[in-house]
Amino acid sequence: MLKSIKDKYFGFSNEEKNHQFILWQHEISVKQIQYILLLTGIIYIIISIINIFVLNININNLLIFLQLIVIPCYAFLISYCAYKKVNFKILETLLFLAPVFASLLHALIFSNLDTYSSYQTELYLMIFWTLTISGLRLNKAIISALFVFIVGEVYPYIFYEKQQTSFILHTMWMSVSLLFGVVGAFLLHQTKKDTFIKELELQELATIDKLTGVNNRSKLDSILPHELNKSKKYNQTIGVLLLDLDHFKEVNDTHGHLTGDEVLIAISKTLQKSIRSSDFLFRWGGEEFMIVCLEASQTDIITFAEQIRAEISKQELNHVGYKTVSIGATISNNTDSVDSLIQRADDALYEAKETGRNKVCFKL
Incomplete structure (x- = not known):
């Protein structure tokens, strides 16, 4: 009342x-x-x-x-x-x-x-x-x-x-x-x-992805620079995960874009349940997602990435069955800019996709 x-x-x-x-x-x-x-x-x-x-x-x-x-x-x-x-x-x-x-x-x-x-x-x-x-x-x-x-x-x-x-x-x-x-x-x-x-x-x-309901890149542009500067100030590191659904194009080509949208929504819900309250989840674009983890060490971010990869691989999706995800992981250092941090995560993701998919690769 x-x-x-x-x-x-x-x-x-x-x-x-x-x-x-x-x-x-x-x-x-x-x-x-x-x-x-x-x-x-x-x-x-x-x-x-x-x-x-x-x-x-x-x-x-x-x-x-x-x-x-x-x-x-x-x-x-x-x-x-x-x-x-x-x-x-x-x-x-x-x-x-x-x-x-x-x-x-x-x-x-x-x-x-x-x-x-x-x-x-x-x-x-x-x-x-x-x-x-x-x-x-x-x-x-x-x-x-x-x-x-x-x-x-x-x-x-x-x-x-x-x-x-x-x-x-x-x-x-x-x-x-x-x-x-x-x-x-x-x-x-x-x-x-x-x-x-x-x-x-x-x-x-303006800052929420309409399809999945998670933060979009505009929100990332306001959050990541702030958190990176704060981590440098307090001598901490933040972790960044860049995730890509493996062979997602085949889902759209075989089952149609509506089914593809359903898959993205289901994956985003799984990711939302997996992250900590202090973490941030973003839709990076297409079938790619980004997670920013505050106060994360190398061991923390790799362990977390493996947990997410395993969780998604055992998730049964309507009309599609099981899908896997490739993950690029990194942590920040005191010389990083936003661009260099994201680029390193992107390089790690590229390595994961080029070396077999359904895996986590880390770059320091």
């Missing part, structure tokens, strides 16, 4: 997917935060100048300093941090505290005025700003807006002690602002979730 509520209204119950969603929100929010906070700082300066020099509001020098300097500078600081792409946790914390500080300063400034009703709208806008355009994630936006709501209720209650009707009207508009803000925030959040899900689906279509 709680998981379904979280999936529907907040993030995702799947921790990995939820983490991806948070990072995605961070990425798309940075520009929004940069420009919104810049604009907010400028608006505060303009309003403060109007209050002080045009409307001649009697506010002491400290409060003038707070409204004209501190709030805009804090907004500009957040905007600058977004521009410089500082750690998002720091940026989000600063952004979360912005409405909190602004509401407290608002209370401090306008509790010193003889009349207050003209400045209630700043609180209403503050709540709506926090929930809908600030760039805060939903949960943090709600908490920050609730703080503004509480502050905005406490000190007007004291201020309106003898003006019950005015306080009731103020509370009504505060509540309406919070309600519409929360509804707007939920709708924006749901729109972001829907967009994120569609992007994930598009990424999957």
Whole structure:
């Protein structure tokens, strides 16, 4: 029940997917935060100048300093941090505290005025700003807006002690602002979730082989360079297996391409069951597959390759019977590039096919 509520209204119950969603929100929010906070700082300066020099509001020098300097500078600081792409946790914390500080300063400034009703709208806008355009994630936006709501209720209650009707009207508009803000925030959040899900689906279509459901070469291009660099950094080796189904052309020629597709699907399922959770399986092309094994020694990769070869050779396939596979194996070294690593596995595969097939050949 709680998981379904979280999936529907907040993030995702799947921790990995939820983490991806948070990072995605961070990425798309940075520009929004940069420009919104810049604009907010400028608006505060303009309003403060109007209050002080045009409307001649009697506010002491400290409060003038707070409204004209501190709030805009804090907004500009957040905007600058977004521009410089500082750690998002720091940026989000600063952004979360912005409405909190602004509401407290608002209370401090306008509790010193003889009349207050003209400045209630700043609180209403503050709540709506926090929930809908600030760039805060939903949960943090709600908490920050609730703080503004509480502050905005406490000190007007004291201020309106003898003006019950005015306080009731103020509370009504505060509540309406919070309600519409929360509804707007939920709708924006749901729109972001829907967009994120569609992007994930598009990424999957771009990186998953349509026939077998395993990773394709585009996915390999993003994973292998990263894993190779990481293995060098930590002085580890990764293993690469390049597999080719023996005499696969005969299957297509004799039984047709649909049967050939069924064979490829069956083999890919066997390979998926055989690999470790830390390994990666790719369709290299045609009847060829590649497996990338992390933290694998020469002995590990040869033993694993032999296990796969034996497993496939005893698998009975519909309409076809039994098929064998040739495997080229290698492990990385500190001088390898992606191309040199794959080329060595390909050379080992060529040797396996040229020396009888249904075997594993290793090249170091």
